[in-house]
Amino acid sequence: MISSNITEFPRRHAAVRSGRVSMLLASGVNVGASLRDVSAAGVFVETDHPLRLGEPVVLSHPLAGAIRAYVVRVGRDGAALSFPAGEDAATFALASLCAGMTTAVDSALNA
Structure with a gap:
């Protein structure tokens, strides 16, 4: 049920900047x-x-x-990666966004 919703989820409504440092293999x-x-x-x-x-x-x-992905666009400062649609992709996106929000709150409290 979740997978079919992710496939239809318009990208323009879901993109958010995280800024969290990660590793790329x-x-x-x-x-x-x-x-x-x-x-x-x-x-x-x-x-x-x-x-x-x-x-x-x-x-x-x-x-x-960690999540597997494919490079779908290359730019001057990096690349766009595509995740296979499914629960793993939604979980990864939500967890990385929540981690970014927690980091922002921690930074504001410690300033």
């Missing part, structure tokens, strides 16, 4: 990446590591876990 190399525009369909990662269109990667977040 690409071509057998672990590199740092910062999450941007997180949704249940995918994420844009800011990274200096060159990525190729169609390349399979594994994105690991310190609190949200």
Whole structure:
């Protein structure tokens, strides 16, 4: 039931900036990446590591876990990754967004 909702979920309503530092396993190399525009369909990662269109990667977040993805767009500052639709993608997106919100609250309280 959830999976069918995710497939139909319009991207323009779900993208949110997280900024949480993560790790990206690409071509057998672990590199740092910062999450941007997180949704249940995918994420844009800011990274200096060159990525190729169609390349399979594994994105690991310190609190949200890991998820397999594919590079669907490459930009100057990173790449857009697509997640396979399903509960794992929704769980990863929600957990990474919640972690980002917690970090923002902690930073505000400690300022």
